Amino acid sequence: MANFKSIDVEELNVVDKNGKVRMKLFNNEHIPPIIMDGKDILPGHRQNDPIAGIMFYNADGEECGGLIFGNKTDEDGNVEACASVTFDQYKQDQVVQMHYSEENGSRGYGFSIYDRPDIPLSKQLEEDQRVRNSNLKKEEKSEQLEKIWQGHTPRAFMGKNEKGEVTIRLSDSKGNARIQMAVDENDVPRMEFLDEVGNVIYKLPPE
Numbered sequence: 001m002a003n004f005k006s007i008d009v010e011e012l013n014v015v016d017k018n019g020k021v022r023m024k025l026f027n028n029e030h031i032p033p034i035i036m037d038g039k040d041i042l043p044g045h046r047q048n049d050p051i052a053g054i055m056f057y058n059a060d061g062e063e064c065g066g067l068i069f070g071n072k073t074d075e076d077g078n079v080e081a082c083a084s085v086t087f088d089q090y091k092q093d094q095v096v097q098m099h100y101s102e103e104n105g106s107r108g109y110g111f112s113i114y115d116r117p118d119i120p121l122s123k124q125l126e127e128d129q130r131v132r133n134s135n136l137k138k139e140e141k142s143e144q145l146e147k148i149w150q151g152h153t154p155r156a157f158m159g160k161n162e163k164g165e166v167t168i169r170l171s172d173s174k175g176n177a178r179i180q181m182a183v184d185e186n187d188v189p190r191m192e193f194l195d196e197v198g199n200v201i202y203k204l205p206p207e
Contacts, residue, residue, distance in 0.1 A: 016059075024055045028070065036062045036091060036122045051082075064088045078104050091120040093152065110159010115173065117151030124148055172196065 011030040014023040024032055031047055032055050033040035051070035058064040065088045071081035081102045086094035093116055100109035117124075131144045153175040158168045164185035172178050180192045193202040 020057075020059075020061050022057050022059075024057070025053075026055065027052045032063075034063050036120065039122075041122045041125050056087075058090070062091065064090070065094065080104075089116045091122070092116040093121055106162045108160065108162045110157055110161075112154060112159075113156045115151060115153040115155055119151075 009025075010027045012025040013021045014025075015021050026032060028050055031049065031051060033047075034042045034045055035057075038061075046068075049068075049070065050072040051068045053066055053068035055066040056064050065086045067083075067085045069083040071079065073079050079102065082100060084097060084099040086098075087096040089095045093114070095114050095116055097112045097114070098110075099112065101107070127148045128145060131141055131148065134141065136144065153171070153173060155171050155173075155175075156169065160166050165182045167180065167182040169177050169181075170179040174196070176194070176196045177198065178194050178196075180194065181190070183189045191204040192200050195201050
């Protein structure tokens with residue numbers, strides 16, 4: 001068995017005994033496409049992002065989550081940075097995510113969970129393109145696109161937002177925030193219960 005103290009690679013595939021890729025390590029010049037049903041379902045997605053990481057693949061050879069991280073600085077010294085760990089629903093997008101983002105000193109980071117529909121993501125993208133390329137009026141396209149993407153719903157977030165608040169947000173099945181708890185940048189705690197349109201119906205401490 002070969003024994004290496006150090007290996008420099010730009011891309012590394014971990015495969016099963018049949019040669020199917022189960023995990024891919026990559027640099028910013030070898031960002032993998034999103035493979036589902038044997039094809040790239042979002043051509044060009046992520047290809048110009050300044051990221052490296054690890055991508056996970058299920059037994060079907062389809063992306064099922066991963067770790068990405070990266071940063072860039074423009075000519076004026078403005079910094080953008082990000083990192084994300086995700087786990088995807090089978091044939092869908094992420095349902096669990098731990099994430100961090102920063103832009104010019106404004107930071108947000110935390111843990112999120114999502115609902116996803118039962119229909120495969122590849123089918124939704126096909127329907128999306130069909131509607132966008134159709135001769136429907138703008139209002140009709142918007143209505144149909146909204147129906148296509150129903151079920152992609154943020155349900156919970158725990159972390160720190162750009163305002164400097166440490167917060168927990170719980171949302172209903174439509175993605176509307178219904179409970180919000182926070183300790184703000186001045187160390188003042190609060191808890192709010194909201195109706196489906198965002199009105200506060202109960203608050204602690206009460207006003």
